[in-house]
Amino acid sequence: MDAVLPHSASSRPQGEAPAAYAAEARDIVVEFHGHKAVNNVSLGVAKGEVCAIIGPSGSGKSTLLRTFNHLQEPTSGQILIDGVFSVRSGKPTAAELMALRRKVGMCFQSFNLFPHLTAAENIMLAQVKALGRSKDAARDRALQLLDRVGLASKADVKPSKCSGGQQQRIAIARALALDPEIMLFDEPTSALDPELGAEVLAVMRELARTGMTMLVVTHEMHFAEDVADHLVFMADGVIVEQGNPSSVLRNPQADRTRKFLKAVTDR
Amino acid sequence: MTNDNWTKLFLDLLPGLGVSLQLTAGLLAIGLPLGLLLAVGISSKDKIVRYPAVAVVEVGRGVPALVLLYLVYFGLPQTGITLDAMPAAMIGLGVSFAAYTSEVFRAGIQSVPQGQTEAGKALGMSGGVIFGKVVMPQALKIVVPPLLGWAVIYFQATSLAFALAVPELLSRAYVLATTNFQYLNMLSLAAMLYAGVAIPLTVLAEHSSRRDAKSRTA
Amino acid sequence: MNLPGAFSSIAAGIGTTATLTISSFVFGAIIAIPVALARVSRLPLLRLIGGTYIQITRGVPPIVWLFVIYFGLSQFKIHFSSVNASIVGLSVISAGYIAEIYRAGLNSVPSGQQEAAQALSLSRISSFTNVTAPQALVAVIPLAIAYFIGLLKDSAVASVIGAQDITAMALAASKRSMDGLLIFILAGAVYLIISVPVAAFGRWAGAKIAARWAVRA
Numbered sequence: 013m014d015a016v017l018p019h020s021a022s023s024r025p026q027g028e029a030p031a032a033y034a035a036e037a038r039d040i041v042v043e044f045h046g047h048k049a050v051n052n053v054s055l056g057v058a059k060g061e062v063c064a065i066i067g068p069s070g071s072g073k074s075t076l077l078r079t080f081n082h083l084q085e086p087t088s089g090q091i092l093i094d095g096v097f098s099v100r101s102g103k104p105t106a107a108e109l110m111a112l113r114r115k116v117g118m119c120f121q122s123f124n125l126f127p128h129l130t131a132a133e134n135i136m137l138a139q140v141k142a143l144g145r146s147k148d149a150a151r152d153r154a155l156q157l158l159d160r161v162g163l164a165s166k167a168d169v170k171p172s173k174c175s176g177g178q179q180q181r182i183a184i185a186r187a188l189a190l191d192p193e194i195m196l197f198d199e200p201t202s203a204l205d206p207e208l209g210a211e212v213l214a215v216m217r218e219l220a221r222t223g224m225t226m227l228v229v230t231h232e233m234h235f236a237e238d239v240a241d242h243l244v245f246m247a248d249g250v251i252v253e254q255g256n257p258s259s260v261l262r263n264p265q266a267d268r269t270r271k272f273l274k275a276v277t278d279r
Numbered sequence: 280m281t282n283d284n285w286t287k288l289f290l291d292l293l294p295g296l297g298v299s300l301q302l303t304a305g306l307l308a309i310g311l312p313l314g315l316l317l318a319v320g321i322s323s324k325d326k327i328v329r330y331p332a333v334a335v336v337e338v339g340r341g342v343p344a345l346v347l348l349y350l351v352y353f354g355l356p357q358t359g360i361t362l363d364a365m366p367a368a369m370i371g372l373g374v375s376f377a378a379y380t381s382e383v384f385r386a387g388i389q390s391v392p393q394g395q396t397e398a399g400k401a402l403g404m405s406g407g408v409i410f411g412k413v414v415m416p417q418a419l420k421i422v423v424p425p426l427l428g429w430a431v432i433y434f435q436a437t438s439l440a441f442a443l444a445v446p447e448l449l450s451r452a453y454v455l456a457t458t459n460f461q462y463l464n465m466l467s468l469a470a471m472l473y474a475g476v477a478i479p480l481t482v483l484a485e486h487s488s489r490r491d492a493k494s495r496t497a
Numbered sequence: 498m499n500l501p502g503a504f505s506s507i508a509a510g511i512g513t514t515a516t517l518t519i520s521s522f523v524f525g526a527i528i529a530i531p532v533a534l535a536r537v538s539r540l541p542l543l544r545l546i547g548g549t550y551i552q553i554t555r556g557v558p559p560i561v562w563l564f565v566i567y568f569g570l571s572q573f574k575i576h577f578s579s580v581n582a583s584i585v586g587l588s589v590i591s592a593g594y595i596a597e598i599y600r601a602g603l604n605s606v607p608s609g610q611q612e613a614a615q616a617l618s619l620s621r622i623s624s625f626t627n628v629t630a631p632q633a634l635v636a637v638i639p640l641a642i643a644y645f646i647g648l649l650k651d652s653a654v655a656s657v658i659g660a661q662d663i664t665a666m667a668l669a670a671s672k673r674s675m676d677g678l679l680i681f682i683l684a685g686a687v688y689l690i691i692s693v694p695v696a697a698f699g700r701w702a703g704a705k706i707a708a709r710w711a712v713r714a
Contacts, residue, residue: 081616083612083615083616106620106621109615109618110618110620111618112618113615113616113617113618114618117616118616120609120612120613120616122607122609124607124609124610124612124613125613126610126613126627126628126632127632128631128632137617137619137627137628138617138618138619141619141620141623141627142617142618142619142620142623183613186617187616187617190617190618337689338685338689341650341685341688341689341692342650342685342688342689343650343651343652343653343654343664343685343688344650344653345653345654345656345657345664346653346664346667346681346684346685346688347685349664349667349668349671349677349681349684350677350678350681350682350685352677353668353671353677353681354671354677354678354679354680354681354682355678356677357676357677357678358678435556435557435558436558438558438560438561439558439560439654441560441657442657449558449560449561449564452564453564453568456568460572461572462568462569462571462572463565463569463570463572463573464572466561466564466565466568466569467565467569469561469564470557470561470562470565473556473557473558473561474552474553474556474557477555477556477557478552478553478556481552481555481556482552
């Protein structure tokens with residue numbers, strides 16, 4: 013495996029254990045019709061770390077996030093999970109993608125719950141079809157996860173009968189059901205009014221406390237400051253600034269970051 | 280079979296295609312104004328106007344076009360109206376066409392915002408002027424692509440006139456086949472002629488309705 | 498000719514019309530599956546084949562299809578009964594239309610559903626059968642019922658090659674009795690009357706399925 017690593021572990025300082033990231037993007041480029049939506053970005057997330065990505069719309073932050081589970085195929089660059097390439101080379105095989113996505117869970121801005129299935133069935137489907145769990149075991153796990161996100165009573169209810177905040181919490185439970193090592197959140201509260209967003213953020217906070225590695229694209233500056241360990245500001249397809257959330261938010265170094273934060277706080 | 284032979288068969292069929300196109304022109308001449316009239320009728324607030332219009336539309340769409348042709352050709356003589364096969368086919372198909380396209384016209388008229396009519400009234404225009412000079416020109420842009428689609432479908436439906444012995448494309452192919460016994464060649468060639476007219480026009484209609492939808496959302 | 502007499506002579510064709518319509522619809526719905534899958538395939542060649550099939554089946558009038566199959570194929574000593582030739586022809590045609598209905602159904606499912614299925618590491622097959630297909634069905638049912646009613650009327654062309662359906666019976670009766678007006682009004686009414694319960698069933702089934710799966714919140 014090491015032979016295919018462009019930066020092998022030996023390039024690290026001698027004697028230290030290789031500080032492999034739980035999830036790492038290396039030199040990611042995503043091109044749409046000649047336009048570089050993500051322009052040579054590298055980003056690592058340590059195990060148990062919560063990394064928030066902020067930036068204006070069109071900055072490439074969601075596109076970058078989606079390369080972590082290859083929902084967006086990068087034009088070039090690699091994704092590593094636990095220091096291991098998720099895709100050997102070239103076009104990923106179906107098996108590689110499935111293995112990657114079992115390790116990397118994802119929640120979407122628009123929830124994308126399956127409308128024809130109940131909350132419990134939504135959470136059971138991939139357990140049964142992708143992990144091969146029995147229906148009984150999958151249902152037990154679904155009920156346990158629904159309880160964890162505070163929605164045990166909604167097990168047999170269709171998503172359309174749930175509020176947006178409840179739907180997103182079901183979506184989080186659905187992703188957790190595959191026991192992922194990393195969770196991706198693509199603007200999980202952007203489609204929700206503040207009150208409903210708060211219940212989703214509470215679940216995410218709890219998840220962070222349990223040590224889940226999380227990569228969160230968000231507009232919630234408070235969440236970014238309180239919960240995230242690391243903050244990344246992206247604009248025009250590149251990382252403009254990153255570091256400790258409080259220092260980036262309170263003492264931004266780059267003009268572009270200042271301009272963005274001013275626009276956000278002035279609203 | 281040689282190329283010369285195909286060319287000859289093709290040329291033999293052309294008069295039939297001409298009759299089919301004549302039928303199409305005739306059914307459109309009847310069906311387009313009737314369709315517009317029915318659209319106005321089914322949108323009318325007056326029940327005496329609306330109910331008959333709805334009845335014509337429902338019957339025209341619910342009854343097979345072939346049965347309408349038979350009704351006009353074999354049924355109407357009892358009421359004292361005896362028609363030749365060609366006009367009978369045009370009327371039967373024209374009524375059927377109008378029933379389907381009344382919905383297109385209605386949707387087109389409705390798509391013009393109410394504010395346009397109000398603006399016309401505010402400018403002191405009469406109802407007729409508003410409809411003719413303000414509403415219709417805007418509605419036309421929306422109805423033309425779907426009407427083209429329906430016209431293609433009814434060009435194909437002129438093949439039903441075979442049943443009334445109108446010497447259109449299919450009849451021509453069939454009659455020639457009974458003399459030269461090249462059934463498959465003659466009929467396939469006729470099929471290709473229908474498709475050759477219909478497919479490009481269908482693609483054009485679909486393309487222009489997509490472009491139209493785009494320009495409206497833009 | 499009196500009304501009951503006219504009706505009973507026309508009614509003798511209802512069975513054939515039903516056979517033609519139902520068989521052609523069922524066969525068409527089956528043939529349409531590979532056609533629709535080809536039409537939405539990622540492979541350009543398959544898309545071209547699927548698209549061409551749809552264009553050709555819809556570009557040639559139904560009656561011409563039936564003539565090619567009934568008279569044309571007899572040149573190769575392939576002989577169908579007029580009912581069988583009609584079922585073959587109408588099935589080929591309806592497959593083209595139903596394939597487009599399937600495609601509309603698939604397109605009605607938001608792309609986020611597909612993405613969610615992928616993110617949950619569902620296989621392509623599982624994502625289609627468990628996520629996309631059940632939702633597409635909700636859009637397909639009302640369109641399919643409307644097409645079924647269209648096919649019921651299209652099946653009248655089978656009478657031209659000799660199938661003894663409602664229209665053929667009406668034509669024969671009108672020639673016997675010289676009372677075409679009554680007979681063809683009655684024949685039209687029979688088609689209308691058959692389509693009413695079918696349309697009602699379509700609305701009921703559509704509402705039932707939409708409610709069961711609560712797809713549109």
